[in-house]
Amino acid sequence: MKRFEEKIVLITGGGSGLGRAAAVQVAKEGAKLALVDLSKEGMEETKQAILAAAPEAEVITIEANCANESEVEAYVKQTVEQFGKIDSFFNNAGVEGKQNLTEEYGAEEFDRVVNINLNGVFYGMQHVLKVMKEQGYGSVVNTASVGGIRGVGNQSGYAASKHGVVGLTRNSGIEYGQFGVSIKAIAPGAIMTPMVEGSLRQLGGDNWEEAGKEFVSVNPMKRFGKPEEVGYLVAFLLSDQADFINATVIPIDGGQSYKY
Amino acid sequence: MGERKVAVITGGGSGLGQAVALRLAKEGVSIVVVDISEKAGQKTAHLVEEIGANAIFVKADVSKAEEVKSYVDKTIEEFGTIDMFYNNAGISGPGVKFVENTIEQIDMVLGINLNGALYGLKYVLEVMLANGGGRIVNTSSTAGVVGQATVGTYSATKHAMVGITKTLAAEYAAQGIVVNAIAPGTTETPMVRAYKEKNPDAFVNATEPIPQKRLGQPEEVAELVTFLLTGNAPYINGVVVPIDGGFTAI
Numbered sequence: 001m002k003r004f005e006e007k008i009v010l011i012t013g014g015g016s017g018l019g020r021a022a023a024v025q026v027a028k029e030g031a032k033l034a035l036v037d038l039s040k041e042g043m044e045e046t047k048q049a050i051l052a053a054a055p056e057a058e059v060i061t062i063e064a065n066c067a068n069e070s071e072v073e074a075y076v077k078q079t080v081e082q083f084g085k086i087d088s089f090f091n092n093a094g095v096e097g098k099q100n101l102t103e104e105y106g107a108e109e110f111d112r113v114v115n116i117n118l119n120g121v122f123y124g125m126q127h128v129l130k131v132m133k134e135q136g137y138g139s140v141v142n143t144a145s146v147g148g149i150r151g152v153g154n155q156s157g158y159a160a161s162k163h164g165v166v167g168l169t170r171n172s173g174i175e176y177g178q179f180g181v182s183i184k185a186i187a188p189g190a191i192m193t194p195m196v197e198g199s200l201r202q203l204g205g206d207n208w209e210e211a212g213k214e215f216v217s218v219n220p221m222k223r224f225g226k227p228e229e230v231g232y233l234v235a236f237l238l239s240d241q242a243d244f245i246n247a248t249v250i251p252i253d254g255g256q257s258y259k260y
Numbered sequence: 261m262g263e264r265k266v267a268v269i270t271g272g273g274s275g276l277g278q279a280v281a282l283r284l285a286k287e288g289v290s291i292v293v294v295d296i297s298e299k300a301g302q303k304t305a306h307l308v309e310e311i312g313a314n315a316i317f318v319k320a321d322v323s324k325a326e327e328v329k330s331y332v333d334k335t336i337e338e339f340g341t342i343d344m345f346y347n348n349a350g351i352s353g354p355g356v357k358f359v360e361n362t363i364e365q366i367d368m369v370l371g372i373n374l375n376g377a378l379y380g381l382k383y384v385l386e387v388m389l390a391n392g393g394g395r396i397v398n399t400s401s402t403a404g405v406v407g408q409a410t411v412g413t414y415s416a417t418k419h420a421m422v423g424i425t426k427t428l429a430a431e432y433a434a435q436g437i438v439v440n441a442i443a444p445g446t447t448e449t450p451m452v453r454a455y456k457e458k459n460p461d462a463f464v465n466a467t468e469p470i471p472q473k474r475l476g477q478p479e480e481v482a483e484l485v486t487f488l489l490t491g492n493a494p495y496i497n498g499v500v501v502p503i504d505g506g507f508t509a510i
Contacts, residue, residue, distance in 0.1 A: 170509040177471030177506045191495075220433030225495035232493040241483040244445075244476045247509030248502045255429035255498035 003239040004031035008083040010076075011035055012066055012124060013093035015042020017193030018143060020049060021231030022090050022238075027054040029235060034079040034086075035061045036093070066093040066120030076127040086131050088238035091124045092143040096195050097157045099202040105156040113157030118164040125172055129181065137180045139238045142169050144185040146253050155199075162187075166249050173247025182246040184237050189253025190216050192224040221254035264314065266339040267489065268292040268331070270322055270380060271349030273300025275449030276399060278307075279478035280346050280485045285313035287490055289344065292335045293317045296349075314339075322349045322376030323368075332383040341391055344489040345384045347377050348399040350417070352451060355459040358412035366413050373417035381424065385437065393436025395489045398425050400441040402504045410462060418443075422500050429498025438494045442484055445504025447476040472505030 004026045013019035014035030020042075023033055027050040037043045043061040050057050060082055064071040079086055097113035098105060121142055132138030147155060148162025166185055173183040190196060190212075197208065204211025216224055233252050236242055251257045267284050271277035273295030281291045285308040293308070293315060295301035301317040308315035318334050320327040335342055353369040354361065377398060388394030403411050404418030425441040432439070446452055446466060452475075456463045467473050484503050488496065502508050 170506075173506045174471045174509055178473050182472070182506075189495075220430050221495065221497060222434050229493040229495045232491060233496060236487050236491065241480065241487070244472065244480050244505050245484065245501065245503050246472055247506030248504075250496070250501055251499050252493065252496045254495050255426075255433045258426035258430045258498040 002030035003235070003241065004029040007031050007087040008079070008085055009033050009088045009090065009238065010079050010086050010128065011090040011092060012120070013037060013143070014046055014061075015039040016046070017195055018188065018191065018227055018230045018234070019090065019092045020046040021227035022092070022234040024049050024053050025228070025231035025235040026088070026238065027057040027059070032058040032083060033060070034075070034082065035059060036064050036066070036075045037061075038063065038065055066124065067115040069123045072120070072123035073127050076131065080131060085135055086128055087138060089124065089128045089138070089140045090143075090234055090238065091121050091128070091140060093120055094143055094195070096199045097155055099154045099199060101154065102156045110157040110160070114161045114164070117158065117161035121165050122168060125168060125183075129172065129176055132181045133176065133179045139243070140181065140183040141234050141237045142183070142185040144169070144187045144249055146187050146189040146251060146257055148185070149187050149249060149251065150257055169249060170247045177246050182243050184242075184245055184247070185249040186230065186233060186237070187249050187251040187253065187257070188225065188230055189251065189256040190219060190224050191227055191230055191252070193227055219254045219256050220258065223254065225252060225254060264288055264290045265343040265490075266290045266292065266335065266341055267344035267346060268294060268335055268342050268384065269346040269348060270294040270376070272304050273297050275451050276444065276447065276478055276481050276485070277346065277348045278304045279482035280348070281308055282311060283479070283482035283486045284344070284489070285311040285315070287486065288313055289490070290314035290339055292331070292339070294320050294322070294331045294349070296321050322380060323371030325379045328376065328379040329383050332387060336387065342384055342387045343394055345380065345394065345396045346485060346489065347380050347396060349376055350399060352411060352455050353414050355410045355455060355462055357410060361413060369413040369417060373414065374420050377421060378424065381428065385428070385432065388437055389432065389435055394438075395494070396428070396437065396439040397485050397488050398439070398441040400425070400443045400500055402443055402445045402502065402508050404441075405443050405500065405502065406508050410459075425500060426498050433497055438497050440488050440496060440498065441500045442481065442488070443500050443502040443504065443508070444481050445470065445476055445502070445507045447478055447481055449478055469510065470505040470507050471509070474505065476503060476505065
């Protein structure tokens, strides 16, 4: 069964990590894709990964800064012009931000991280939900984080923005359920993506792999999650199979959040 | 041990249990249907066989530890292993305010929903740990994450499913066990239909507080359970997944 046959899937942050993993998964299941990212090279790599897994897949790439509302409006418009509709939206673009104490974080970094991770997600929902409401169907998955449901420490802007993503998900899920649209968030834990590697490099420098081992030693599964596992979850949540899962957040963290 | 995966499903004779049995059967999974009703359980087993998967029915009252041990033993005799466990048998109890329950009514709901679920986890985990892993889904409820008037004992037992799910994730993840729970909202199962007939007032405007303005269907809950039991994302662990149209977000 191909769950995404004839479906249009829009993915922000499609140039790496979770966005790429989800793109490959839905493409394998028949989706046509619009990828959005700041990095043209990243999107090109994702496109190649998609075509390797699904040679027939139709993919467009759109360079955009998700923290800029007019660019968000433009990527939504371009997707609709190209494909005529948006069935599913993986609202995923985000950055990890600095790793330090709250007092050292700084207003500028806070604004930067919140602008991308929270404002960007809001802008995306604002413009995509308008399309989906008119269609009378659609599914949205927002990328929150374990740092969006629990305190993790040393990431003020990230935690605030990801908690904000959970709030937006609940708020808009309640609003749009009646229009045939479901909205959910995922809360990934320690998934080995370039973004998490960036965080670990801040903590451990050249010994970042050691820092990573220490980081997952307290995880019940004693390992990092794979981007493909998140891609698989996102595909399920975007599919018609998960229509009644709405306004909620689903952790994928090996069990990390059990103890909080 | 054969190549086919083996799933044990309690409360497999109706509702969510039956829907999951039929859905897993389509994946080729061999099904052990556990139910207190011979008629209902046999029916599910026949339906599974019609789909082309193996099935046995084991009659058991899950509130009795020896009958739980017995359904686990019979599964091993028949299929040699347990790969998946859908720990689902439950009753709603009378739809009355808490003090109006008799002690017998409280004990009955606790016996089936709480003791039965814990006995199942104990005996099934013994098998899974010996075999090097397995996947488990416990049936909690929206009443397991929020309060719901007139189902106090039920709510207490369903909150307990959240606690045991997280604890087992903490204890056994490193040994290859994946444990999650689902929290379905009101789903149109036979249990719900029976409750609705006895308590029509409680169902006036039943869909009003649900953002999606509808009840869930057993088949969509079965998709979620199948995803958790068979999917390629075992990093989802110790999680309670609401499937309620947004009901518990309010």
